[in-house]
Amino acid sequence: MTVTTDSVALNNWLPCAYPGQVAQGEAYDTMLLGQPIRVTAAGDGALACHVVNQNGSTGRELPLIEKFALIFTTLGDDPRPLPDVPEFDEPDRRIVNCGSVGVNTSPYRIVENFLDMAHFCFVHTNILGAVDQTEVLTYKTEHRTDLDEIWATDCQFYQPGASKAAMDTDAGQMTHYTYRVMSLFSVMLYKTALGYDDRLDAICLFIQPKTETECLAYPPMALLDEQSSMAGMIDFQQTIFLQDRIILENQRPRLLPLTPRAEIPTKADLSSVAYRRWIKQSGVQFGLWRPEAA
Amino acid sequence: MSDPTSIGNPWVPIGLETQFPVSSAHPVIANGEPLVVWRGEATGFHVWEDRCPHRGMRLSFGFVRGDTLTCLYHGWRYGSEGGCQHIPAHPDLEPPETICTKIYASTTSHGLVFTAPAGTEAMAETADDRSWFAVRSIFLDLSEKAVRERVTSAPTGLADAAFTDAAGLLVAKVADGDEIALAIQPIEAEKTALHLSTTIADPEARMNLARRLLRLRQDLESLGGGT
Numbered sequence: 474m475t476v477t478t479d480s481v482a483l484n485n486w487l488p489c490a491y492p493g494q495v496a497q498g499e500a501y502d503t504m505l506l507g508q509p510i511r512v513t514a515a516g517d518g519a520l521a522c523h524v525v526n527q528n529g530s531t532g533r534e535l536p537l538i539e540k541f542a543l544i545f546t547t548l549g550d551d552p553r554p555l556p557d558v559p560e561f562d563e564p565d566r567r568i569v570n571c572g573s574v575g576v577n578t579s580p581y582r583i584v585e586n587f588l589d590m591a592h593f594c595f596v597h598t599n600i601l602g603a604v605d606q607t608e609v610l611t612y613k614t615e616h617r618t619d620l621d622e623i624w625a626t627d628c629q630f631y632q633p634g635a636s637k638a639a640m641d642t643d644a645g646q647m648t649h650y651t652y653r654v655m656s657l658f659s660v661m662l663y664k665t666a667l668g669y670d671d672r673l674d675a676i677c678l679f680i681q682p683k684t685e686t687e688c689l690a691y692p693p694m695a696l697l698d699e700q701s702s703m704a705g706m707i708d709f710q711q712t713i714f715l716q717d718r719i720i721l722e723n724q725r726p727r728l729l730p731l732t733p734r735a736e737i738p739t740k741a742d743l744s745s746v747a748y749r750r751w752i753k754q755s756g757v758q759f760g761l762w763r764p765e766a767a
Numbered sequence: 768m769s770d771p772t773s774i775g776n777p778w779v780p781i782g783l784e785t786q787f788p789v790s791s792a793h794p795v796i797a798n799g800e801p802l803v804v805w806r807g808e809a810t811g812f813h814v815w816e817d818r819c820p821h822r823g824m825r826l827s828f829g830f831v832r833g834d835t836l837t838c839l840y841h842g843w844r845y846g847s848e849g850g851c852q853h854i855p856a857h858p859d860l861e862p863p864e865t866i867c868t869k870i871y872a873s874t875t876s877h878g879l880v881f882t883a884p885a886g887t888e889a890m891a892e893t894a895d896d897r898s899w900f901a902v903r904s905i906f907l908d909l910s911e912k913a914v915r916e917r918v919t920s921a922p923t924g925l926a927d928a929a930f931t932d933a934a935g936l937l938v939a940k941v942a943d944g945d946e947i948a949l950a951i952q953p954i955e956a957e958k959t960a961l962h963l964s965t966t967i968a969d970p971e972a973r974m975n976l977a978r979r980l981l982r983l984r985q986d987l988e989s990l991g992g993g994t
Contacts, residue, residue, distance in 0.1 A: 591856035607855035741856035
């Protein structure tokens with residue numbers, strides 16, 4: 474595809490790489506919203522990002538921000554600011570960089586799956602859910618107008634192994650969740666951290682939409698876990714994400730349909746319904762199903 | 768209404784019966800439509816749109832228990848008539864009747880499975896109580912039209928007698944009163960399947976037929992475009 478003309482989609486800071494991905498003196502070619510881009514690391518490690526023209530030459534330079542163990546850029550003139558997630562600055566947190574996972578579907582399907590508790594028992598069986606405890610209890614959603622974010626609160630779900638640390642104990646727990654949709658292309662959750670009563674693990678998901686149906690998903694985490702190895706925590710998250718990918722790449726259509734009755738939600742989908750309404754209100758067209766694209 | 772000049776229309780063959788074991792779900796494509804074919808313990812074959820009405824997950828990834836099909840994503844369970852019976856996220860809720868998959872008609876004949884839009888008039892019955900056996904299927908990068916023209920206009924090497932249109936498929940007589948049936952499945956514009964079945968009970972003779980079908984594939988692929 475060619476670069477989108479959708480200004481709502483363009484005006485976002487989107488991940489394009491993670492620190493350490495591009496070796497010094499090397500370049501990494503990728504794509505953002507249909508636009509080929511090149512991330513380069515100079516001999517001193519300084520990063521730069523440029524648009525790549527059709528003839529392969531580099532065009533205009535794009536701005537970069539390093540945050541949440543990721544590298545963000547934007548094609549827009551007036552991008553929505555990156556969210557605040559103060560947990561990433563707390564000195565005793567383990568910041569886990571899980572790299573990225575390629576997922577061939579619409580970015581919104583990936584966000585929606587991240588918000589969804591009802592699939593835990595079936596897709597993450599015996600880890601994030603158990604087949605004999607499938608009920609999604611009533612929770613709340615709200616549009617936080619101060620942040621212009623969608624929040625889901627009072628969420629809870631029984632989990633046999635909520636995290637790497639929890640897996641190692643063999644005991645299930647009622648996990649409490651709070652979800653934040655921080656932009657059209659990013660979402661995070663706070664969840665019960667094993668051994669902490671008053672603090673929560675923070676797990677983000679930032680999506681790089683390469684095209685309308687080809688994404689890279691980056692799940693950086695700020696965890697309260699002094700025990701697990703870094704490799705163990707990364708492995709846990711990647712296991713979960715690869716289970717999700719089987720689902721995500723087999724939803725039809727890949728583009729998110731917002732037309733009435735195209736898909737039927739139930740009460741457990743309250744956060745998905747709020748997110749879809751917010752997508753509609755944003756005016757974005759990129760990545761949405763349209764009859765002529767069928 | 769069916770068009771008598773167009774063989775197989777509106778009933779489209781989607782495979783050999785033996786290709787779909789009881790208690791399993793499978794993806795097939797007919798005329799560009801992604802379908803799930805699943806086979807219940809008591810209710811036989813079911814053909815639906817390959818899509819859960821909830822969040823669009825392909826139902827061919829789901830699992831069959833008894834005479835229900837359950838979606839892999841959220842465990843929504845559908846009965847043999849397509850209605851949702853159970854939503855695990857809300858175990859005490861009786862799902863509204865509006866939650867229903869898009870269902871197609873299905874039938875079996877000559878050892879083959881056929882589908883058609885819901886409400887289609889039943890396939891013409893043949894006065895045939897012989898057993899039919901699967902031979903095999905082949906898949907071609909050719910249009911249905913090209914395949915049909917080739918197998919109806921020149922010798923196929925499968926039978927000495929010519930094929931005749933019978934109840935939506937091509938049938939030819941072979942030795943000892945036995946018959947073979949060839950069904951043409953339009954998959955997509957340039958993708959077509961040929962399914963072969965027979966009344967011949969001798970496994971050795973059926974193996975021989977399968978080899979002849981592979982030679983026919985070589986012939987068809989030399990028509991061009993084939994890989």
